[in-house]
Amino acid sequence: MRYILFIASFLLTLGAGAQNLTIRHLSDTHTMIRVSGKDRYVLLPVQETAQEARVKVLSNGTEVLAANVSLAIDKTDYLVPLDLGAWSGSSILLDVRMTQGRGVRRDPSDDVCWSDMTTAPVFDRTNQEKAYRPLYHFAPEYGWMNDPNGMVYQDGEWHLFYQYNPYGSFWGNMHWGHAVSRDLVNWEHLGVALAPDALGAIFSGSAVVDKENTAGFGRDAIVAMYTSDGDNQTQSIAYSNDGGRTFTKYPGNPVIVAEDTPDFRDPKVFWDDQTRQWKVVLAAGQEVQFYSSDNLKDWKYESSFGLAYGNHNGVWECPDLIRLPFEGKDKWVLLLNINPGGPFGGSATQYFVGSFDGKTFKCDDLPTVTRWMDYGKDHYAAVTWSNAPAGRTVAIAWMSNWQYANSVPTKQFRSANSVPRDLSLVRKGKEVILKSTPSPEVEALRGRPVQYTLSTAPVDLFENPQRAYELVVRFTLPKKEGATFVLSNETGEQVVFTYEPESQTFSMDRRGSGNVKFSKSFAAVTTAPAQVGGKMELRLLVDSASIEAFGEDFCMTNLVFPSSPYNTLKLYGNLKADVTLYPIAK
Ligand code: FRU
Numbered sequence: 001m002r003y004i005l006f007i008a009s010f011l012l013t014l015g016a017g018a019q020n021l022t023i024r025h026l027s028d029t030h031t032m033i034r035v036s037g038k039d040r041y042v043l044l045p046v047q048e049t050a051q052e053a054r055v056k057v058l059s060n061g062t063e064v065l066a067a068n069v070s071l072a073i074d075k076t077d078y079l080v081p082l083d084l085g086a087w088s089g090s091s092i093l094l095d096v097r098m099t100q101g102r103g104v105r106r107d108p109s110d111d112v113c114w115s116d117m118t119t120a121p122v123f124d125r126t127n128q129e130k131a132y133r134p135l136y137h138f139a140p141e142y143g144w145m146n147d148p149n150g151m152v153y154q155d156g157e158w159h160l161f162y163q164y165n166p167y168g169s170f171w172g173n174m175h176w177g178h179a180v181s182r183d184l185v186n187w188e189h190l191g192v193a194l195a196p197d198a199l200g201a202i203f204s205g206s207a208v209v210d211k212e213n214t215a216g217f218g219r220d221a222i223v224a225m226y227t228s229d230g231d232n233q234t235q236s237i238a239y240s241n242d243g244g245r246t247f248t249k250y251p252g253n254p255v256i257v258a259e260d261t262p263d264f265r266d267p268k269v270f271w272d273d274q275t276r277q278w279k280v281v282l283a284a285g286q287e288v289q290f291y292s293s294d295n296l297k298d299w300k301y302e303s304s305f306g307l308a309y310g311n312h313n314g315v316w317e318c319p320d321l322i323r324l325p326f327e328g329k330d331k332w333v334l335l336l337n338i339n340p341g342g343p344f345g346g347s348a349t350q351y352f353v354g355s356f357d358g359k360t361f362k363c364d365d366l367p368t369v370t371r372w373m374d375y376g377k378d379h380y381a382a383v384t385w386s387n388a389p390a391g392r393t394v395a396i397a398w399m400s401n402w403q404y405a406n407s408v409p410t411k412q413f414r415s416a417n418s419v420p421r422d423l424s425l426v427r428k429g430k431e432v433i434l435k436s437t438p439s440p441e442v443e444a445l446r447g448r449p450v451q452y453t454l455s456t457a458p459v460d461l462f463e464n465p466q467r468a469y470e471l472v473v474r475f476t477l478p479k480k481e482g483a484t485f486v487l488s489n490e491t492g493e494q495v496v497f498t499y500e501p502e503s504q505t506f507s508m509d510r511r512g513s514g515n516v517k518f519s520k521s522f523a524a525v526t527t528a529p530a531q532v533g534g535k536m537e538l539r540l541l542v543d544s545a546s547i548e549a550f551g552e553d554f555c556m557t558n559l560v561f562p563s564s565p566y567n568t569l570k571l572y573g574n575l576k577a578d579v580t581l582y583p584i585a586k
Helices: 001-012 100-103 112-116
Strands: 020-027 030-035 040-048 055-058 062-069 078-083 093-098 118-119 143-154 157-165 175-181 188-194 203-211 222-227 232-241 264-272 277-284 289-292 300-305 313-325 329-339 348-356 359-361 380-384 393-396 423-429 429-438 450-454 469-476 483-488 492-501 507-509 527-529 532-544 546-550 555-559 568-572 577-583
Touching: 020 040, 020 380, 030 055, 055 483, 062 078, 093 300, 157 203, 175 203, 188 222, 203 313, 203 546, 222 264, 232 429, 264 313, 277 313, 289 313, 300 359, 313 380, 313 423, 329 359, 329 380, 348 380, 348 429, 380 507, 393 450, 393 527, 429 546, 450 568, 483 532, 492 532, 507 546, 507 555, 527 555
Parallel strands: 143 203, 203 264
Antiparallel strands: 020 030, 030 093, 040 078, 040 118, 055 062, 055 093, 143 157, 157 175, 175 188, 203 222, 222 232, 264 277, 277 289, 289 300, 313 329, 329 348, 348 359, 380 393, 393 423, 423 429, 450 577, 469 532, 469 577, 483 492, 483 568, 492 507, 507 527, 532 546, 546 555
16 A cells, blocks of 8 residues: 555655645655745745654755754644755755654645745745734744853854754754844844754854964854754864854864763853863753863863752753852852752752862852742743953843743744843842842833832823833832732733742742643742842833843742733732833833
8 A cells, every 4th residue: 555655646746835846745754845946945834733854955966954844734833944045056855754653644745734835035034923022032033942052242242142943933953043232132133053963953052252262263263162962962163253153163073072971061161260271061960060171172071060969850951150259259150050940840040159260169058058040930041141341240041941931822933031131149148149130231221211109009001001111119118018019911910929028038920920821830929038128129021921020139030921911010018119110112
C-alpha cells in the first residue's frame, strides 16, 4: 500500500499554492519543493499543534539551512518566512520530511500547508497582536524569544541578542536574534545574528568588546560566546567587526568542552581586572564553573561553586558574575537562574553575595540561604550588559516562565523582556541585598504626570483606557496597618497588591487578572518579604501584558492578560495615598 502511494504521489505534480513552487510528494513522509522566481521569501504555513517537519534548503544541491517547522495540517495559524535572500540566483530545492504519524493518517497532499504555502518579495511584520504586544518592553517582531543573550554596549549602542525561533512562536531552532538601542527603550530589530550549524543550535551566552585584540579578531571586535547545543553541549565563539551586524564563527570551535557533564551551558564572559584575564562563568549541572583565558580561545578550568548552596530544585542555568560597590568596598554577586525551583513554581533568579579572587567564588552566606532577585513568576534568565558606560550594572530578564511560556495567549510573537534594571547592593537590617531599580532611561518614557489623592473612592486613571503607564503610589502606613491597592478594568478583572504588616510582605494576586486559563500554573499570588510600615513608595510599571512592581526592598514581575486595560485604582485601608500617573509617551 505504502509502495503504491509512493509511486502515485511521485507521478503527480500537485497544484502549488503559488506558481513559484512546484510541490512533489515522493512518499507519505517526504516532499520536495522546487522554488523558482525572484521572491526572497517562501512563506511557510504553521499550525502550532502540528508535529514538526524537518525542512532543508538545498542551494545548487548543497544543504545550506535546516529548520523544524510545524507545517499546518488542517488550519494555518500564521505564516513564517524562510529567507532565501542569501542564495538568490541559485537553484533552490526544499526537502521536507514529515514525521511518521501525519502521512499514515491521511494522504500527504491533503495537508493545508501545501495549498497555503507561497512565495513573497517581502514578509509582512505589521503588528497583529492588538492587545498584548508591549508598548515599551522589548519583544521580537515575530516568532519566539526566550533568554536575553550577548548583551554588550559599544559606541553608544546597547546590543541585545536573544534566544530566537524565527520559524514558529514556540521554543525550537535556537538562533540568536539581534536588536540595538541608543536609549534602552527604543529598539531597532536587526534579525538573526547567529544560526544553528553542524555543532548544534545556538543556545544562550554573552558577548564582550575585545578592546586590545587579545583574540586576534581585530581591535574592538565584539566576541560572543554561546553554547553549541549538539549531541553534547559545548561552548563556541564568534566575532563581529561591524558593530554586531554580522558574525563570523571561529573555525576552531568549540573552545570549551567537558566530559560527562549534562546541562553544560550559558557562558558569561567578563574581563577580570585583578588577574588581567578573561573569565567565564557557566552552568555545569548543579554548580557553576569558572575558566580563565588570555585570548578568549584557550580556556583553563579554575574552580566550581554551588553544590549544596542555595536552591537546587531545578536545573542551574544562565549564571552571571558581577562586581558591585558596597559601603566603600567591592562585593561580587553571582546571579543564577534556576528552572524549576522558583519560589512560586517554575523559573526564577537566585543570587549569591560574596567575593571572587580571579579563581574562586566564596559566598558570604551559609549554604542553606536562598535569595531571590525578583519575587514574581515572570523574571528569568536575568543577566547583565558587558562594558556598560559610567560603571553601571544593567540587567534585563526574560519576562516569562517555562511553566507556560509556550502557551501564553499571543500568536505572532511570544515573550517580552522586563524593563532594563540598574543593580546595586543595599543594606536591609543585617543583610546585604541586591536591589533592582528600573534604569533611568525608563523614566524618559514618562509623559505629563497626573496627580491623584486616593482614599475611599476609586479613581479612574484615563478617560480612554491606556495599555501602558506608570503609577507611583506614596503613602504612610500607621503602625501595624496594612494596605491593599486594586487595579481593575471595566469587566472586573483585577490585580490586587497587598502590604501585610504581620508577615512584613508585599503580594500581587493575579488570579482574577483576565485570561488565566491557558495554563494551570498561571493563576497565582506572589509574595515578597518587604518592610511594611512608615513611609512607603510603590512603583508599578504597567504594559499591555505585564506589571512590574518596585518597592524599597523588593521587585516583582508578573504577566497579565486582561481583556481590556486596567483603568481603575482602588485603595482599601485606613489611609490616603498620593498617586502620580505617568502616561507612557511612546
Ligand atoms: C534558559 C535556557 C538556557 C539555554 C536556553 C535554550 O531559559 O534553558 O539554559 O541556553 O534556554 O533556549
